[in-house]
Amino acid sequence: MSRKIVIPFGPQHPVLPEPIHLDLVLEDETVVEAVPSIGYVHRGLETLITKREYPEYVYIAERTCGICSFIHGMTYCQGIEQIMGVEVPDRAHYLRTIWSEYSRLHSHLLWLGLFADGMGFENLFMNCWRQRETVLDVLEETTGGRVIQGSCKVGGVRKDIPAATLERMLSDLDPFEIKLKELADIFLHDDSVIHRTKGVGILPPDEAYALGAVGPTGRGSGVAIDMRMTGYAAYGKLNFTPVVENDGDCYSRCAVRVKELFTSIDLIRQAIRQIPEGETEVKVKGNPDGEYFSRSEQPRGELVHYVKGNGTKHIVRSRIRTPTLTNIPPLVKMMQGCELADVPVIVLSIDPCIGCMER
Amino acid sequence: MSYMKKSPWIMHYDASSCNGCDIEVLACLTPLYDVERFGIINTGNPKHTDIFVVTGGINEQNRAVVKNIYDQIPEPKVVVAVGICATSGGVFRECYNIMGGIDKIIPVDVYVPGCAARPESIIDGIVTALGVLEKKRQLMKEPAGKTDVTGGEKK
Amino acid sequence: MTIEDQQTTVIDLSSLIGKVESFKNQGCRLVQMHCTRIEDNFEINYSFEKDLSFRTVRILVPMDTEVPSVSGIFWGAFIYENEMHDLFGVKVRGMNVDFKGNLIRTSVRYPFREPVFKGEGEGPCHERS
Numbered sequence: 001m002s003r004k005i006v007i008p009f010g011p012q013h014p015v016l017p018e019p020i021h022l023d024l025v026l027e028d029e030t031v032v033e034a035v036p037s038i039g040y041v042h043r044g045l046e047t048l049i050t051k052r053e054y055p056e057y058v059y060i061a062e063r064t065c066g067i068c069s070f071i072h073g074m075t076y077c078q079g080i081e082q083i084m085g086v087e088v089p090d091r092a093h094y095l096r097t098i099w100s101e102y103s104r105l106h107s108h109l110l111w112l113g114l115f116a117d118g119m120g121f122e123n124l125f126m127n128c129w130r131q132r133e134t135v136l137d138v139l140e141e142t143t144g145g146r147v148i149q150g151s152c153k154v155g156g157v158r159k160d161i162p163a164a165t166l167e168r169m170l171s172d173l174d175p176f177e178i179k180l181k182e183l184a185d186i187f188l189h190d191d192s193v194i195h196r197t198k199g200v201g202i203l204p205p206d207e208a209y210a211l212g213a214v215g216p217t218g219r220g221s222g223v224a225i226d227m228r229m230t231g232y233a234a235y236g237k238l239n240f241t242p243v244v245e246n247d248g249d250c251y252s253r254c255a256v257r258v259k260e261l262f263t264s265i266d267l268i269r270q271a272i273r274q275i276p277e278g279e280t281e282v283k284v285k286g287n288p289d290g291e292y293f294s295r296s297e298q299p300r301g302e303l304v305h306y307v308k309g310n311g312t313k314h315i316v317r318s319r320i321r322t323p324t325l326t327n328i329p330p331l332v333k334m335m336q337g338c339e340l341a342d343v344p345v346i347v348l349s350i351d352p353c354i355g356c357m358e359r
Numbered sequence: 360m361s362y363m364k365k366s367p368w369i370m371h372y373d374a375s376s377c378n379g380c381d382i383e384v385l386a387c388l389t390p391l392y393d394v395e396r397f398g399i400i401n402t403g404n405p406k407h408t409d410i411f412v413v414t415g416g417i418n419e420q421n422r423a424v425v426k427n428i429y430d431q432i433p434e435p436k437v438v439v440a441v442g443i444c445a446t447s448g449g450v451f452r453e454c455y456n457i458m459g460g461i462d463k464i465i466p467v468d469v470y471v472p473g474c475a476a477r478p479e480s481i482i483d484g485i486v487t488a489l490g491v492l493e494k495k496r497q498l499m500k501e502p503a504g505k506t507d508v509t510g511g512e513k514k
Numbered sequence: 515m516t517i518e519d520q521q522t523t524v525i526d527l528s529s530l531i532g533k534v535e536s537f538k539n540q541g542c543r544l545v546q547m548h549c550t551r552i553e554d555n556f557e558i559n560y561s562f563e564k565d566l567s568f569r570t571v572r573i574l575v576p577m578d579t580e581v582p583s584v585s586g587i588f589w590g591a592f593i594y595e596n597e598m599h600d601l602f603g604v605k606v607r608g609m610n611v612d613f614k615g616n617l618i619r620t621s622v623r624y625p626f627r628e629p630v631f632k633g634e635g636e637g638p639c640h641e642r643s
Contacts, residue, residue: 044625045451047630048454064377065378066376066475082517131389133386148379171458210543210588211589212590220560304545317544342527355376358618419619455630455631456621
């Protein structure tokens with residue numbers, strides 16, 4: 001009978017750029033139990049909402065996380081707009097969709113790179129991040145910011161994209177897609193990737209649903225939950241089906257993200273082709289009075305921004321439920337019975353965003 | 360960069376950043392910016408480190424971690440605070456859990472502004488840090504090598 | 515344009531567990547749980563979803579009330595319950611994984627009960643007249 005030992009993993013760990021701490025209970029090389037502890041990046045930013053006026057809080061919401069900042073800002077704005085009954089112009093909806101999908105591309109490429117790095121596939125890491133710069137260039141050109149865009153506001157968007165730029169973005173997508181196909185081929189078919197990810201960290205479909213797994217973590221286990229199906233922003237007018245894989249291992253979760261790169265490109269193409277002319281924002285008068293659970297699909301899964309106003313310019317309560325927080329219980333289940341050497345790959349496979357999670 | 364006598368190794372720690380600056384630090388290492396061509400390597404081991412790059416402000420839980428990592432880095436060492444949160448706490452300055460910039464805990468040599476700091480300014484900050492590192496190295500060679508050199512070079 | 519209809523029902527503390535169980539039996543998933551302080555009470559929300567229909571049940575309890583854990587029904591609820599405990603000081607009875615206040619370690623005990631801010635009266639964030 002072997003002895004149980006506890007190995008601390010993190011907070012500063014070479015594989016993860018962000019601090020998460022796990023206590024791994026091991027029996028020989030096998031993980032029996034994993035206990036997460038968080039709080040290294042906790043800032044308490046939700047309390048700031050009582051200090052800021054509601055249009056200013058967009059900047060705080062965006063800085064919840066630097067990877068999916070646009071979607072955080074947009075979801076918060078959506079919540080306020082729903083409470084106040086603001087009709088956002090159509091063009092703004094399309095622009096939000098375009099920027100959301102570019103954010104998703106940049107986030108997924110970032111993650112694919114880190115995942116490759118976690119497997120020790122340095123070359124692939126570099127190649128993913130090289131392609132990611134193309135996306136960042138577009139974001140920078142159209143919004144002014146590389147990772148924190150600041151282009152969303154309550155009532156619309158701050159900037160319009162000129163028609164000529166939209167045209168060029170559309171034609172630039174073709175060579176970009178070819179480059180991504182090369183990357184996708186490696187992630188889906190390379191022996192060394194398959195060796196590290198197939199059958200590792202299995203989360204069966206029924207468990208994934210019961211534990212509330214969202215985003216690619218859930219969709220990798222056959223749970224077809226995608227908030228874009230609720231049709232917020234312009235998604236209701238675009239043709240879209242969520243990507244689902246059924247094996248529930250690290251390979252499936254990786255495959256979902258790889259395939260979502262191409263859905264994102266497709267959605268951007270549709271949005272640019274359909275985008276109507278018109279205003280990009282409406283003037284918002286008055287203060288929010290009421291509450292709403294604003295939901296959207298972040299690169300990591302379902303994001304919920306709860307806002308509750310009392311008719312003054314200061315909101316009473318903001319609650320940000322980020323997908324990583326929800327994906328922690330599934331992660332704990334995934335790790336039971338895995339080998340110590342696979343822990344980094346499994347932790348990465350849920351795409352943990354600690355900055356988001358702890359707020 | 361004629362004064363660059365060696366290839367500095369950097370270590371990056373995310374204090375309580377939103378990730379924006381972290382991914383820009385990583386972006387510096389990847390093909391477009393590629394600081395590895397200067398021999399700059401991102402290491403995970405404090406004992407291998409010359410330049411300690413910190414993003415984000417200090418909070419209750421990570422202050423001991425930052426201090427601990429700093430103490431483990433051998434002399435001479437240089438601390439670069441990347442982004443406005445590491446400099447002063449930034450947009451989160453008022454939060455109850457944020458104690459302020461990195462300089463509340465450890466001496467900082469180079470401050471890199473920006474939210475999120477751009478890769479260009481991060482590289483500039485690291486190049487400035489190389490100068491500080493060289494100065495510290497020479498001071499260590501002198502007999503009265505105990506002189507305090509953590510004056511803080513504002514960029 | 516309304517994105518989706520959201521129903522919120524206010525229920526008694528005593529019927530909470532039964533209600534949550536019925537959501538589980540209908541095949542809902544737990545979307546989120548959170549707490550808001552309203553004067554001397556805590557408003558605790560439990561949100562569920564099935565096939566894109568979003569429903570919330572809400573209890574309003576005095577601040578020192580002990581709330582039963584729903585982690586026996588939804589295993590993953592422990593993360594929200596520990597979070598509520600650490601941030602607001604909500605007493606939760608019978609969590610399956612109890613961090614005993616160590617999930618989020620903060621400089622202030624139960625910081626979200628009465629948020630405090632640093633640097634009052636300075637900078638652009640100061641209350642404008």
